Amino acid sequence: MLLKLLIAGSGGQGVLTMGNVLGNAAMLDDYFVTFLPSYGAAMRGGTANCTLCISDEEVASPVASTPDMLVAMNQPSLMAFISRLEAGGQLLYNADLVDDVPERHDVDLFGVPVNRVGRELGSERAANMVMLGALVKMTKIIKIETVFKSIEMMMGSKKKLAESSMKALQAGYDGFPFS
């Protein structure tokens, strides 16, 4: 089993946190996992993205030229990466910031209203965790409990943040698929 996941969005949307939390969870579930962020000052304030490879054997390359799953947190990143999505793959997009989804019939498309849900939970900044919850639900590889533990590990010091994140994660998990 090898799952290649690309999470993309704009700088402030916390896409790297999503990747880190999920990657850390994959580790806790004893998977082989690699996390590769986009880096460098090359595109300031532009899009940020990261690649996760989760597998039950050593991961050869942490790069995903053709990911099996794409998470797009806004319109520009959707545009930038959808063409690279593997046929038969899945796309999760932020329904609140994406208004046109290009035609691709060979992949499954799921819109997730992460900003709205986040707002309803009282913190739009946790929108990324809503998306992560939906993602976990969809992938069915990593246990939601492990993801909670992962959040605990990574944000433990910041109690409030951890709590709201978990709430958001749960909401995304329960709500998926949103219709």
Place this chain on the structure above:
Amino acid sequence: MLLKLLIAGSGGQGVLTMGNVLGNAAMLDDYFVTFLPSYGAAMRGGTANCTLCISDEEVASPVASTPDMLVAMNQPSLMAFISRLEAGGQLLYNADLVDDVPERHDVDLFGVPVNRVGRELGSERAANMVMLGALVKMTKIIKIETVFKSIEMMMGSKKKLAESSMKALQAGYDGFPFS
């Protein structure tokens, strides 16, 4: 034919000038010739020396680990190099600054009172040219005229210096062997 010549003295004695003048003359007489000075700040105010290799074919190494001829302008340089003199070689030393010549029966020794002769000619600074004259006489390889031309070329700009040098050269040439 390959003549390896080592000229040694203290910083101010103009040993490099001797080598340059003779080397330049050798060139004018169409010999292959190399000149290699001691260099570097390693021994300030210490001894200066240079090696001349004059040959009728390409000179392989400009270094003379065992010279055929040694010119010693003072006691320390005599001490420093006499042991390296090739058996059957010749030693020219400055009789005015060298008072003990170590025993070596396998080489010819010639003392030249260069400071005295220089002084007599009115310029002790030209002592090195006195020695050069003696050297030219002894080696019989390079024509004295060519050495004059060489001095002309190298000191031409400084008329006085050139003239006194030539006078000294002639004196050393005529005087050799001094007894």
Place this chain on the structure above:
Amino acid sequence: MKIKNPWPKYYKKDVVTHYCPGCGHGIVHRIVAEVLEELDLGKRTICVNPAGCAVLAYLYFDFDVIESAHGRGTAIATGVKRSRPDLFVFTYQGDGDLSAIGTAETIHSANRGENITVIFINNAVYGMTGGQLAPTTLINMKTTTTPLGRDPKYDGYPLHITDVVAQFPGVVYAERVACDGPAGIRKTKKAITNAFQTQVDGLGYSIVEVLSPCPTNWKMTPVDSFKWVTETMMKEFPTGVLTDKRSKKK
């Protein structure tokens, strides 16, 4: 319908810069282009780009540009100017580039009184590499390599390199200005004009230090960054003319 701000002739049109929102580089870029146009220098200009956030400035400037290894701008400018004194040569450098790794080149090009101009963008951090300590970082200011704030005992004090070179006989014009609002931006333009004119008149080395906002690494809004320049940065780095030997040299 007449446009009141026609496009600067030596600035590329319809190019989106890679700079963060509210970054001072964009403002100073525009000013440089405007002044080169006003002094009619654009056609014979060679600019030396830094390694720094402005490393891509050649994508925006519409005059000849050569890139430099980090910190070596003024050495390259020296090579350009010495081989082609007829050209107008200026470097565009950040504080890390000019006052850290480039210290020796800065000091000695200034001391030689090279007839070049230096545009020095002081944003008190290493912008491009993500906000590390710069020689110009303020005391107690947090950076990614001074997580507890700059501690003079370990990290030294804010370095006033422009004040240093201003004292050299070969440095004819040196001014520090602040990109902190309309007034400061106007002063900046005036200073750059004076500096460029100094070179045109063949008088020698000129340098303009611009206190410039880096909202991203300062973790402030652009508007707050402007305020921070005025209220905090200028306390350590007072603006003003640091030397003006133009009359003497003429």
Place this chain on the structure above:
Amino acid sequence: MKIKNPWPKYYKKDVVTHYCPGCGHGIVHRIVAEVLEELDLGKRTICVNPAGCAVLAYLYFDFDVIESAHGRGTAIATGVKRSRPDLFVFTYQGDGDLSAIGTAETIHSANRGENITVIFINNAVYGMTGGQLAPTTLINMKTTTTPLGRDPKYDGYPLHITDVVAQFPGVVYAERVACDGPAGIRKTKKAITNAFQTQVDGLGYSIVEVLSPCPTNWKMTPVDSFKWVTETMMKEFPTGVLTDKRSKKK
């Protein structure tokens, strides 16, 4: 029969130095050894040697010495002192070493206020390599690379690096002295004592610039060289305390 000048404990005996007759290095070497003895520092001292005529100083100094790449002395000293703050650390550097290739290291070690001492031998030339232009070479002074004399238009002006660092808050003690005769030599010893004590007291960076004769490259007798320091060199490089922040720092 009592000797009035017993041999300096931290100076090797019966070693002939490689220095030219009348070279200032020999005099300053002796003074350094004397002061280390008087302050009882020799046992915990590490000296950083330069690339320069003093490159072989470790053959004469009788305390621990590490050589440096040309100009990097204060960086090495920083590494030594930071890893062993209990040691007494000083660099011994020439003008080329310290103010040309070593400019950045000099400026930044000083600005960091490293608790080290710098003995700066200014003889206005590159001695070891045979008398080339140094940043400190006087205007119109002939060197092997300024055969017509130093021309500020091409070669820049004499660089007053000690005056520059003296202004840094981290530089606690800076003095310029002249090795130009008995009085100057006594002052030199006093200055070096103050500088060393500054480090011992943990106050920060100290530097002593010594105007020092290089008879060989100046092409003068040692005695004339002393005179030349007094009459010519001191006009460009006035002696005196350039900064003394010891009371403030205590």
Place this chain on the structure above:
Amino acid sequence: MTMNKVFISGNHAFAESAIRAGYHCYFGYPITPQNELGEYMADHMRKEGRVFIQSESETAAINMVIGAAATGVRAMTSSSSPGVSLKQEGISFLAGFELPAVIVNVMRGGPGLGNIAPAQGDYFQATRGGGHGDYRTPVFAPASVQEIADLTYHAFDVADRYRTPVMMLSDGMMGQMKEPVIFPEKIESLPAKEWALGGRGDGPSRYLCSLILDAMEMERHNWKLVRKYNEIEKNETRFEEYMIDDAEIVVIAYGTTARIAKGAIKRVRKDGVRAGMIRPITLWPFPKKVLNELASRIKRFVVFEMSTGQMLEDVQIALEGKADIIFHGRPGGVVPTPVEFARIIYREYQKTAKS
């Protein structure tokens, strides 16, 4: 075990592992893609009463390392390609002084400013003593974040044992990517180094210098270093054999390219292609012997590098013309894919079959 596993980036692993190796001083200057290394040091070193200095340049950093190493403490610096070029004089001095130190190079695309993407273009510089004079430095090339942790820890031992600078050769991908890592134990105290300078005390004064004016003496020093390097070749050469036993075609690759090649070999093996790999873990000393021995039965070797061909020369030297060498390089920051490598291996395997 899971419990002391951490999900960490290569750059942080370099740093954390060095701290656990008990090193005392970090000196460095920022450069992408290794900034996180220095930032991690800034976070941890002073807290632990150790030394972190962001130097004014890479040149200053390597010289600060010299100063620290001279006192006997473990010291380290890190940079990326252009910055490492600036350290070459200093590394040559470290070699001349015979001082231990660890230098990390997180390579990026070059020459010049190049870019900040992963590359392997500094192989020559690292393995041939990029500085002046006759010297070598051991070079470790980790292929996973776990190996970054293990080899960095080991590098300090090698540096101390042989009194030599050691180079960790990595790249932007290795530096940036996160993987699960189990770190070695933290060393609390290290044996004193009798050669270190610490003031003469009551003993004789000592000096450390690389200047040896007498040519004969200098030559002795040079041959002494060579003897040391021969020792290192004998004892420290490391490589990984991967599916070699039945291999008919052998890949040679290190670091990032090696882990990608592994993926490629897994793929082609599915189609019955008997491919294996020798992965040099030390680039110098280079695993010459094993390759040369393999060449007696294997006639086709494929060299993968993210460069235009540098390790290639070591392979040529090792194989002595006994086998064909196919080179496939992707310089400039391009990270090749397992599929791409698989295609090459497959193609070359066909040829072997034919011939």
Place this chain on the structure above:
Amino acid sequence: MTMNKVFISGNHAFAESAIRAGYHCYFGYPITPQNELGEYMADHMRKEGRVFIQSESETAAINMVIGAAATGVRAMTSSSSPGVSLKQEGISFLAGFELPAVIVNVMRGGPGLGNIAPAQGDYFQATRGGGHGDYRTPVFAPASVQEIADLTYHAFDVADRYRTPVMMLSDGMMGQMKEPVIFPEKIESLPAKEWALGGRGDGPSRYLCSLILDAMEMERHNWKLVRKYNEIEKNETRFEEYMIDDAEIVVIAYGTTARIAKGAIKRVRKDGVRAGMIRPITLWPFPKKVLNELASRIKRFVVFEMSTGQMLEDVQIALEGKADIIFHGRPGGVVPTPVEFARIIYREYQKTAKS
């Protein structure tokens, strides 16, 4: 002819020949054993309205060269081993920019400060692009002062033709020794370089940069450079054959060691020892082909270097194990003698005879 012969040192010959090649700018920093080079420039350049600057460091010098070269004028710098290490970043930039320049390295003993005696320990650095990233620089190795003059003159042409930095690799003995030299004609004017920066004028603006953030583009640039290097290998490889026709044992040596080897060969030939020599004049590109061809009939090669063995690797690559290679090195500033080399050749020749 005698008349325009001059008795001149290698360091001065570098300088005079560069001046005759019409170069406009010298930037350098003093270092023994090449100080006379810069001093000669100081004497002559400004008089001729050209540029001489003693820079604050070698690093500054190479960057000044970059600036000058960018405007299209011929520029040069010179140094010796430690100083050349400091130029490596700049040389990498020159290669990335594709700017022509000539860099003289008058080698001395190393590593570290080493000494000021002649040595050949910087071969790796010179021939493998000592800086970071994938690049090469043509390297010329003169073996006489006359050849210093000829090759320096030629080096500027090669630099311009291929838009590449060119290295002149010499040593302290070559730099210091005087020999008779006939200099090439002085070039008064050179063709303009269309790529040079000179202000946009009425045309479009241009820029020179080595930064190529896009990996694919950077890779294209890297391969473009490789194609150029292949061209250089094809056209510019130079070597001297010495008494090869009937040779049964072949010496490979360059520069100082080559001229000494010649003397040795003359000696052994007197005793009927059929020895010959291939003297690489370009170290990169290295005369691989001729050596490889010779290996089909000659089974014993002797490599002489004033190092612990660097060119040796190029010989190993060239010979592909077809012949035995005997290495004899004298690092650290020792200048070997013809007698010494002759002894080696003789000894090895005996072995050939036996086998």
Place this chain on the structure above:
Amino acid sequence: MTKTAVKHIVKINTEMCKGCGLCVAYCTKKMLLESEHLNKAGYHYAEPGDMDLCSGCMICTLVCPEVVIEVYDDDE
């Protein structure tokens, strides 16, 4: 607030605007506003409010780092 005599037209290239808000903050007539919409780049771009308020003082163009503001004299 009284309207100015000469009329001015302010054009902002909203697609290239980075929403830094400097023009909005410094507009002497406080007539430039931050849009609640995002442009393609994902920024809340600036847009002119009541154009009639504009005095043509050019402050906005002075502070704009992206050079995306044009001010015109509306001469008819």
Place this chain on the structure above:
Amino acid sequence: MTKTAVKHIVKINTEMCKGCGLCVAYCTKKMLLESEHLNKAGYHYAEPGDMDLCSGCMICTLVCPEVVIEVYDDDE
């Protein structure tokens, strides 16, 4: 010139002296002289003249770069 009360003895290691002449020039009593002889190193070394003139002022030792002068109190 009057002789000083306490007597002093000045010893110069003439073989290590480099004949720079500084002591000769600065000797407050002008009693140090440059020898017309050369030492092995080839320098005209310095040597004490009339020892009785020495005041023990130590100036010579202060200026000597080679540290080859020793001054003694002659206490008997």
